[in-house]
Amino acid sequence: MYSDELNSSLNFNSTAISSIFKHNENFVKRDIFISENIPCQIIYISGIADKKEIQEIILKPLLNLPIPNKDIDLIDEVCKRYIYASDITTTNSIKTICSEVLNGKCAILIDGSDKAILCDVKSSNYRAIQESTTEKSILGSKEAFVENIEINITMIQRKIKNPNLKTENFIIGTETNTQIAITYIDGIIDPKVLDKIKTKLLNISVPIINSSGFIEQLLDTRWYNIFPIAKTTEKPDKVALDLVKGKAAILIAEYPGALVVPGTFLEFFQGAEDYSDKVVIASFSRLLRLIAIITIIILEPIYLALLYYNPELFPYELISIIISSRQNIPLPPLLEIFAMDLAVEILREGGIRLPTPIGTTLAIVGGIVIGESATKAGLVSNITLFIVAMTVISTFLIPNYQMTLSIRFIRFPLLLLAQLFGFLGILSGLYFFILILTKMDNFGVEYFSPFMPMRLSDIYDTIIRGPLNKVLKPPKSLQGSNRTKN
Amino acid sequence: MKDVSNKITRFQYMFIIQASMIGLGILSLPSSVCDVAQQSGWIPTLLSGVYPLFITFVGYIIHRNAKFLDFVQLNNKLYGKILSYVICFVFFVYFLLQGSLVTAGFANVLNFSTTKFLSPYSIIIITILLTFLSTNEGLTNIGRLAEFLFPLTVLLIILPLYFINRGDSTNLLPIISDYKLILKAMPDTFFSYSGVEICFFIFPFLTSKKKINIFSAIGSLITITLYTIVVFITIYYCGFNLTSKLQYPLLYLIASSEIPVLSNFEPLFIFLWGAKIFLTVSISGFIVTYIFSQVTKIPYYKSCIVSFGLIFLLSLFFVPDYNRTFFAGLLIPIMFIFVFLWSLISLLLSFIRKGVSK
Numbered sequence: 007m008y009s010d011e012l013n014s015s016l017n018f019n020s021t022a023i024s025s026i027f028k029h030n031e032n033f034v035k036r037d038i039f040i041s042e043n044i045p046c047q048i049i050y051i052s053g054i055a056d057k058k059e060i061q062e063i064i065l066k067p068l069l070n071l072p073i074p075n076k077d078i079d080l081i082d083e084v085c086k087r088y089i090y091a092s093d094i095t096t097t098n099s100i101k102t103i104c105s106e107v108l109n110g111k112c113a114i115l116i117d118g119s120d121k122a123i124l125c126d127v128k129s130s131n132y133r134a135i136q137e138s139t140t141e142k143s144i145l146g147s148k149e150a151f152v153e154n155i156e157i158n159i160t161m162i163q164r165k166i167k168n169p170n171l172k173t174e175n176f177i178i179g180t181e182t183n184t185q186i187a188i189t190y191i192d193g194i195i196d197p198k199v200l201d202k203i204k205t206k207l208l209n210i211s212v213p214i215i216n217s218s219g220f221i222e223q224l225l226d227t228r229w230y231n232i233f234p235i236a237k238t239t240e241k242p243d244k245v246a247l248d249l250v251k252g253k254a255a256i257l258i259a260e261y262p263g264a265l266v267v268p269g270t271f272l273e274f275f276q277g278a279e280d281y282s283d284k285v286v287i288a289s290f291s292r293l294l295r296l297i298a299i300i301t302i303i304i305l306e307p308i309y310l311a312l313l314y315y316n317p318e319l320f321p322y323e324l325i326s327i328i329i330s331s332r333q334n335i336p337l338p339p340l341l342e343i344f345a346m347d348l349a350v351e352i353l354r355e356g357g358i359r360l361p362t363p364i365g366t367t368l369a370i371v372g373g374i375v376i377g378e379s380a381t382k383a384g385l386v387s388n389i390t391l392f393i394v395a396m397t398v399i400s401t402f403l404i405p406n407y408q409m410t411l412s413i414r415f416i417r418f419p420l421l422l423l424a425q426l427f428g429f430l431g432i433l434s435g436l437y438f439f440i441l442i443l444t445k446m447d448n449f450g451v452e453y454f455s456p457f458m459p460m461r462l463s464d465i466y467d468t469i470i471r472g473p474l475n476k477v478l479k480p481p482k483s484l485q486g487s488n489r490t491k492n
Numbered sequence: 493m494k495d496v497s498n499k500i501t502r503f504q505y506m507f508i509i510q511a512s513m514i515g516l517g518i519l520s521l522p523s524s525v526c527d528v529a530q531q532s533g534w535i536p537t538l539l540s541g542v543y544p545l546f547i548t549f550v551g552y553i554i555h556r557n558a559k560f561l562d563f564v565q566l567n568n569k570l571y572g573k574i575l576s577y578v579i580c581f582v583f584f585v586y587f588l589l590q591g592s593l594v595t596a597g598f599a600n601v602l603n604f605s606t607t608k609f610l611s612p613y614s615i616i617i618i619t620i621l622l623t624f625l626s627t628n629e630g631l632t633n634i635g636r637l638a639e640f641l642f643p644l645t646v647l648l649i650i651l652p653l654y655f656i657n658r659g660d661s662t663n664l665l666p667i668i669s670d671y672k673l674i675l676k677a678m679p680d681t682f683f684s685y686s687g688v689e690i691c692f693f694i695f696p697f698l699t700s701k702k703k704i705n706i707f708s709a710i711g712s713l714i715t716i717t718l719y720t721i722v723v724f725i726t727i728y729y730c731g732f733n734l735t736s737k738l739q740y741p742l743l744y745l746i747a748s749s750e751i752p753v754l755s756n757f758e759p760l761f762i763f764l765w766g767a768k769i770f771l772t773v774s775i776s777g778f779i780v781t782y783i784f785s786q787v788t789k790i791p792y793y794k795s796c797i798v799s800f801g802l803i804f805l806l807s808l809f810f811v812p813d814y815n816r817t818f819f820a821g822l823l824i825p826i827m828f829i830f831v832f833l834w835s836l837i838s839l840l841l842s843f844i845r846k847g848v849s850k
Contacts, residue, residue: 312754315609321755427618429606429759433766434618441625444636458636460503 012098016045016117019100023049023113026104040071040116044080049103050112056129060112063090064125068114081121084114093126105183132157133262138240140407145282147243155185155259158242162189162255162264165246170194174204178221181213185259186221189245194252196485202449203254203267218265221256225267228446232415234274234408235448237266244278252480268448270455270483272468274409275299280471281478288471296469298400302413305400306343307424307432309393313339315428331387340425342386346394347418349376373398455483496792497632498697502707504635505698507642509548509691509711511771514645514718515590516597517684518765519740521719522726526736529677532669533732534724539674540681541716544688548708550835555695557842563693564786570841577787579834583689584783586827588799590687591776592806593820595619598769600813605743606762616807619773624800626774627781628793631697634774641771644764649718651757651764652725652742654749659728683824684719687772688712689831693779777803 012019020035027033036048048064067088085094097103098121103113110128135157138150151158159173170192178186186207190200203225210224218238226235236256239245240263245255248266256265275295280288312319313328320328335342350373357369377395380386397417404410416439423431446453456464464481466472500508525533558566563583567576598619599612607615626637668674691708698704726741729748735741746757754760777800785795810816 316606316759319606319755319759321750427607427610427614429762430602430610430615430618430766433763434622437622437767437770438625440637440640441622441633444633444640445629452636454636454640458639459501460639 010100012100012103012115012120012122014118014120016047016115019115019122020047020049022100023103023115026100027051027107036065038065038069040068040084045117047115048112049107049115050127051107051110054108054110054129055112055127056110056131059091059127063127064112064114080116081119081123084116085123089114089123089125091125091127095124096121097124098122105177108183109185128156130154135161141240141244141278144279146278147241149242150240151242151257151262151264153260153262155187155257155261158257158262158264159187159189161242162245162249165242166191166249171249176207178207178210179213179215180211182215184215186215187257188254189249189257190254191249191252194250194480195254196252196450199252199268199449199451199484200254203256206449207256215258217261218256218258218263221258221265231442231446232412233271233443233446233453234269234406234412235267235446235453236269237273237406238263238408239266240264241278247278247281250478250480252484268451268484269453270448270451271443271453272457274406275404276467276471277405281474283471285471285473292469292471295403295405298403299413301400302397302404303416303420304432304436305393305397306347306417307420307435308429309390310339310343310421311424311428311432314425328387328389331389334384335387337385339390340421342390343394343421346377346380346386346390347397349380350394350398351414451484456481496630498630499632499699500635500694500697502698502700502702502704504632504639505694505704506707506711507638508631508635508694508775509544509688509708510645510714511638511641511768512687512690512775513544513685513712513715513772514648514765514768515594515684515687515772516601518648518719518722519601519742521681521684522723522735522741523738524680525677525723526727526732526741527677528680529673530669530736531664531727531732532667532674533677533727533735534720535668536674536677537681537684537723538716538720540678540685541712541720543682544685544712544715545709547688547835548691548712549705550839551689551691551695552704552708554692554835554838554842556701557846560696560698560701562696562786563783566838570838570845580783580787582827582830582834583692584780584787585823586689586831587776587779587783588802588806589819589823589827591623591773591780591803592810593816593824594769594776595623595773595803595807596810596816598766598773599807599811600816601740601743602762602766604740605747606759612811613808616804616811619770620800620804620807622770623773623777623803624796626770627777627800628796630792631694631778631782634771634778637771637774641767644767645714645718647764648761648768649721651746651761652722654757655725655729655745659725660731661728663728663731664724679825681719683828685715686824686828687776689835690775690779692835693782773803 024035030051032052034050034052038046038048040046046068048060050060067090068084071084071088081096085096103122103124106124107113110126111124112127114123114125132154133152135149135152137148141150149161151161163171168191171189172192173187173189176186176188177183188203188207206225212220212224215221222234222236222238245264245266249255253266253268256267276292280291283291317325337345353369353372360368377391381388381391401410401414404413420432420435423435427434443454444458452458455461456468461481461483464483467477467481471477521537522533525537529536555566558569561569564576564580567579571579595616599615602615603610603612626634722742726735726745729745730741738744743758746761749756751757780803781792781796781799784790784799785792788795810819
């Protein structure tokens, strides 16, 4: 058992660190002598640290180090005069050395000194910046985040050249020690909101963090919540827009995306392209999305309630068509709709796992084939198929994948309620979901803002999109600490 | 233990005031008012709008003079401890009755219209469950709901306007039948504005008290407009003779429309109105819970369970229409007069006490 602090014996320090990396095949110790006879050791993890850089900026100058003056601090001298690395720190903590070495740094231990030099020689062997495959942009910037967190932060910094843009680092994941960075614009973000985000991040204690989905779930204490609380994006331009509006972005090492917090309900229905289009065109797109959402949620339940309990509410012209299409259909309406919905969901899930062109083909061909065969077999009526198809197509209008999943889910309990209580069931179900939304506070910001509480100044960027000069101002709804003034 | 928050914004206050008055009155008001005032029924509806305006204005003055104390403390200050308990009890019963009468009436209307297959008792259970969930975390949540559901009121106003060119203007003539009849019909219309008395309780919870009278007036005027339009259009379309003979003339009017896809507006109306009813019952439930919790010092969440238990039991009792109309006819006017007198006396006392404290 070793203490956490280095002492002046290189042998002791080396053994202590080596014992921690005992079975790590990539752990490299390189012994050298500097200034003729002073033993020195270079420690790094092969693959994470860049060997060439170690040779050039550490080994070469160290091996040519002249005999030092006895009175000087050797560590300080080496740092200031001989190492070419731009990012250098010193430490006497073994724990810090181990975690930094795992982050791609190289540690230099010198005999007679109880400190180690840490140089940043992280390997830049990362995927190049490419266009996002999931968030295609027609008019906006093409670049998307990569797995390197530093490059990701740089991409944001390049877009926001503002000294108030701050980045704070955390380590989360008891086993993985994953670097998490939170970035925001000081002076725009509400300090209370920021504090809540940081507190929740610091309270996370799990062995591993792999993606933004992990962080999002761990930030939300309500396991039963079906709505996303943060927006995941691969695009730095979207993050920049959100930061300017007073949000924070959480970046995760080795993950090509950012989590934008706090999320509000309506923004999940707003596409990035909305801000590039003209006011009327963008507002029209948003209204179309609103109609699509209403269609997804209530079209099937209303059809079921009408068919099962209130057929008298169909007008005369329509009822004859419905009767003729439903003749000899053996399944009750609920099962009929469920069966079709299930088939579509299976196809969709299948499509996601396949390469994009095949997946799309499977979804379309599968949908047509299954729908056609189901109606021909007399299992499903034409009108049911039309209703289900309309619902499924409407889901494609929601720009955010997480919200699509939530909205798609809502219609299933509503279908059951419609089957049990007819129109009252649908009304109750919708009221219940509204209740959930009204009760949700997201890091101190109301989830349904700016409608609850009403913020007239923020209405311009909701179901319509107003002029850009009004839309791009930081919304008052995100100022959690001032929100009750009205 | 659930977190309870009662803070509301001025907009939320306005929407709560507006929603608190919407109950069964919207369906049955044209009938009762036309029975007395005939084709001029819409005039007393409009004139009675002075009641919510008066109550909210007086409520504000009382609270301003008493420095926005909460309701129990306010009564303690104005009337002393014993009388304060009596007053709180009457208000408790008043809102308990309001909540249960509306719930039972809602169940009956649904049973009468789109959900004939469900028993009123099932409808009551669903309503009580949802309104309990709306109320159990305090007034803030109700304020947010009122804000969200406000656009439904606009739709409720627009819906009768569909009939604007389908009626017969002779149904409205002569515009003023008899001044005495108009005055005689006014008490009935006052009752349809009951519920606005919630303002006595919620002024202290406002985060900003600036220009409150404007917000009160707008909230009241929206409901006054809604009621007046409903009565006006019903008379215009059906005539006062038919209107006065129907139990729910507005439902009859709505069901007589012919539109594509759905045969009429009835399900849409039930949708919009039903959501407003959930809100109205939640508002009454909040007051019942609040008084109960303040007087007995039982935590809010537990009081909420008790209050909604009481509303549920009373609603079951009021399901038979005979019970509902009998008790509503007997108790509500008495309570109504009490509340009115309380507001007048409190207004006077608040000025006197204010002077004393100075």
